[in-house]
Amino acid sequence: MVHTFRYDDRPVAIKILIPESTSEATPECKANFQREVNLLSKMEHNNIIKFVAASVEPTMILVTELMEGGSLQKHLKNMYPITFCLEQCLSYALEISQAMEYLHANGIIHRDLKPGNLLLTKDHNHVKLADFGVARDFGDEMTCEAGTYRYMAPEVMSKDPLPKGAKKSYDHKADVFSFALTLWSLITNQIPFKDRIDLMAAYATKNNIRPSLDELPEEIVPLLQSCWMEDPKLRPEFKEITETLIRILQNIYTKKINDLASIKETAKSEAQTSRENENMTMESETMDEKKPKKKCKIKRFFAYFRSCIAF
Incomplete structure (x- = not known):
């Protein structure tokens, strides 16, 4: 509360x-x-x-x-079915990744990364990580499933009940998996495995089923695929994720700048062509105006010449 x-x-x-x-x-x-x-x-x-x-x-x-902007989950729900532009999604993702990079550098696993635990500033331009209720130090033994089934890494979820006193075996890479599903939700404005109840969503990830990548921007697909790999050892560290997101954003902005420069150059060329056409039209009109005057002078000359002969 x-x-x-x-x-x-x-x-x-x-x-x-x-x-x-x-x-x-x-x-x-x-x-x-x-x-x-x-x-x-x-x-x-x-x-x-x-x-x-x-x-x-x-x-x-x-x-x-x-955080007056409320949770990211609530904001996505309010704007559904509209989605964020890719740049805004990546901007949020970068801030989330930097926060998680800081946590892991300090030996802390969050264990419940999801849109509901990400809070927005009043202007909705920035996001902050919250709710450390199930967070643990790297050295702590994981004694149970923790987090939210829909965003839970497969190694965290158990198909069968754990024997009494048994320990779970997973590490900080569980957060990377949750990040991937959070980023997928952020881009699509959909809940992962929305047609399944929470527990069945966890069973889906346990069986190596992932949300659809159809119609997602091609720039982000390789990152999602690497982050939700079944083998935790194959998932990247958040330092690598941060670097990847920065590179993708730089490529997007560079392309936009180049496109804008190309548009400006085209507009400049069209304006120059238009001015040249206008100048040619004006010159043509000037020549047309001068031609009748020349004819008039010739007519007056012949008229004078005829009068002289008549005299």
């Missing part, structure tokens, strides 16, 4: 954890809350939600900066 409030004379978001009374919370719930506060309070990145304060008693409360 999230509320807006003012703290130190600035707008903030207040997240109240359930149950509202700390005394009723389980040890696991308290541990998760403490972990989220510890992780978020250490984060210093332009594309990660800023920690403001936290309280344990009488209620577990997390206070962060207020």
